[in-house]
Amino acid sequence: xxxxxxxxxxxxxxxxxxxxxxxxxxxxxxxxxxxxxxxxxxxxxxxxxxxxxxxxxxxxxxxxxxxxxxxxxxxxxxxxxxxxxxxxxxxxxxxxxxxxxxxxxxxxxxxxxxxxxxx
Amino acid sequence: xxxxxxxxxxxxxxxxxxxxxxxxxxxxxxxxxxxxxxxxxxxxxxxxxxxxxxxxxxxxxxxxxxxxxxxxxxxxxxxxxxxxxxxxxxxxxxxxxxxxxxxxxxxxxxxxxxxxxxxxxxxxxxxxxxxxxxxxxxxxxxxxxxxxxxxxxxxxxxxxxxxxxxxxxxxxxxxxxxxxxxxxxxxxxxxxxxxxxxxxxxxxxxxxxxxxxxxxxxxxxxxxxxxxxxxxxxxxxxxxxxxxxxxxxxxxxxxxxxxxxxxxxxxxxxxxxxxxxxxxxxxx
Numbered sequence: 001x002x003x004x005x006x007x008x009x010x011x012x013x014x015x016x017x018x019x020x021x022x023x024x025x026x027x028x029x030x031x032x033x034x035x036x037x038x039x040x041x042x043x044x045x046x047x048x049x050x051x052x053x054x055x056x057x058x059x060x061x062x063x064x065x066x067x068x069x070x071x072x073x074x075x076x077x078x079x080x081x082x083x084x085x086x087x088x089x090x091x092x093x094x095x096x097x098x099x100x101x102x103x104x105x106x107x108x109x110x111x112x113x114x115x116x117x118x119x
Numbered sequence: 120x121x122x123x124x125x126x127x128x129x130x131x132x133x134x135x136x137x138x139x140x141x142x143x144x145x146x147x148x149x150x151x152x153x154x155x156x157x158x159x160x161x162x163x164x165x166x167x168x169x170x171x172x173x174x175x176x177x178x179x180x181x182x183x184x185x186x187x188x189x190x191x192x193x194x195x196x197x198x199x200x201x202x203x204x205x206x207x208x209x210x211x212x213x214x215x216x217x218x219x220x221x222x223x224x225x226x227x228x229x230x231x232x233x234x235x236x237x238x239x240x241x242x243x244x245x246x247x248x249x250x251x252x253x254x255x256x257x258x259x260x261x262x263x264x265x266x267x268x269x270x271x272x273x274x275x276x277x278x279x280x281x282x283x284x285x286x287x288x289x290x291x292x293x294x295x296x297x298x299x300x301x302x303x304x305x306x307x308x309x310x311x312x313x314x315x316x317x318x319x320x321x322x323x324x325x326x327x328x329x330x331x332x333x334x335x336x337x338x339x340x341x342x343x344x345x346x347x348x349x350x351x352x353x354x355x356x357x358x359x360x361x362x363x364x365x366x367x368x369x370x371x372x373x374x375x376x377x378x379x380x381x382x383x384x385x386x387x388x389x390x391x392x393x394x395x396x397x398x399x400x401x402x403x
Contacts, residue, residue: 057351060344067341072357074379095377096357 023066025079027106028113036107037114042086045098049118059098065115072096082112162230174231178256182243186250194245194278203279204294206272206302211236214260217295219288231259237284249277266323266391269303276302304388317398324385326395333402343382349399356380366396 034051037043043054047061071077071085072093084091087108089098103111152158166174207217214226214233226233240248253273255263264273286294318335321327327337331345352361356377359365368375370392373382387395 057348058353059357060352061347063345064341068344069342070381073343073381074377093357093377093379095379097354098357 023077023079023082023116025083025109025112025116028079028083028109028111028116030110030114030117032107033110033112033114033117036103036111040101040103040107040111042111048115050114062115063118065118067119072098079112079116082115083108086111086115162228165230171231182247182250185254186246189246189249191245191249192274194274194281198300199275199278200282201275201298202272202300202302203275203277204298205300206268206276207279207283208295208298209302210264210267211276212295218283218286218291220291229260233260236280237286240280240282241284245277245281248280249273252276263319263323266305266320269306272303304386305390314398314401317394320391320394321398324387324391324395329382332399346399347402349402351403356382361400363393363396363400366399367392370395 037048037051037054042048043051043056045056045058046054047056047063048054049063068077071081072089074093074096075081075085081092083105085093086101087103087105088100089096090100165171212220213223214229215236216222216226218237221227222233251261253263253265255261264276268276283291314334318332321332321335322337326332327335327340329340329342331337331340331347333345333347333349349361355361355365355369356373358377359369365376367389369377369382371387371389372384373380374384
């Protein structure tokens with residue numbers, strides 16, 4: 001009964017296995033990604049759960065990011081796109097206000113892995 | 120003696136306890152039914168006959184009550200029938216069909232099924248037809264056309280509907296072929312500007328099918344960004360500074376602002392876009 005009530009009041013999805021697509025970038029490590037997000041100060045613009053101080057309101061909040069269908073509203077949210085986008089946003093969305101940020105390919109993979117761990 | 124005094128009180132206690140138990144049992148039953156997956160949401164599973172009749176009766180009583188104060192204008196003014204025919208051809212025939220004309224694929228297997236309007240127009244007074252057309256019907260596929268048609272076009276549609284039962288197939292076909300008047304978009308916001316109205320506007324443009332919007336009940340959608348704390352956001356679509364004018368521009372023509380944006384152009388009127396923008400900018 002309690003479970004049922006909880007399921008209905010929060011999100012039913014949490015109580016059901018849903019369909020299938022779960023994006024994972026090859027070789028990305030969510031924990032290293034969390035550290036990279038903090039180091040690169042992504043939280044200055046975005047709200048990112050699990051990253052201390054990431055309360056930015058310039059860009060959209062990234063809660064439950066793995067469920068989002070599109071990156072920057074312009075391209076499908078799949079690992080290759082996201083890995084490129086976090087590092088070089090204008091290469092995916094030429095008109096975006098999000099700047100290209102200096103980081104290694106490995107860091108970009110880690111960051112994507114962390115964002116995809118947000119469900 | 121003491122027993123005599125207590126007896127009716129005991130009855131009340133029993134009755135109340137019984138009622139509470141029934142409500143709890145019903146609730147538990149409902150939850151079990153829901154979570155077990157036994158309830159079929161397939162459009163091939165018809166309601167029980169009694170449920171169908173009850174819903175039907177409920178619709179009539181509700182429409183009768185809400186349409187009570189509607190004042191019917193003259194329905195024979197010049198051009199009304201023709202404009203109504205155009206609106207019918209543009210927006211109604213797909214789901215409702217017409218004399219001798221079947222509905223399109225999407226209109227055939229709906230549950231509940233969209234009414235045959237030749238029959239509705241025989242049985243329902245014009246103010247009911249107007250109300251249902253204007254406001255739509257919840258939990259059916261019927262949208263609120265007040266967000267897609269001007270007041271004049273709504274009444275023109277009703278004027279046309281009133282004639283529908285008396286048209287042969289040949290007559291309808293000829294009228295449909297001639298129907299080339301524009302079904303006008305709403306000229307302005309139909310009611311006063313307020314927060315509740317803005318929520319209706321969002322829903323009537325299907326915004327909540329892609330965005331979770333603070334204060335608006337809808338699906339847990341992750342297609343577009345969540346529209347929360349919007350006044351604090353610095354950019355619209357990640358491109359333009361966030362203010363009312365830019366929001367209105369983007370809502371009305373997303374690709375003009377950001378060429379590759381996947382947000383579709385929903386032909387939002389200026390008034391409605393403004394309503395949305397103001398609502399969003401008031402979210403702190």
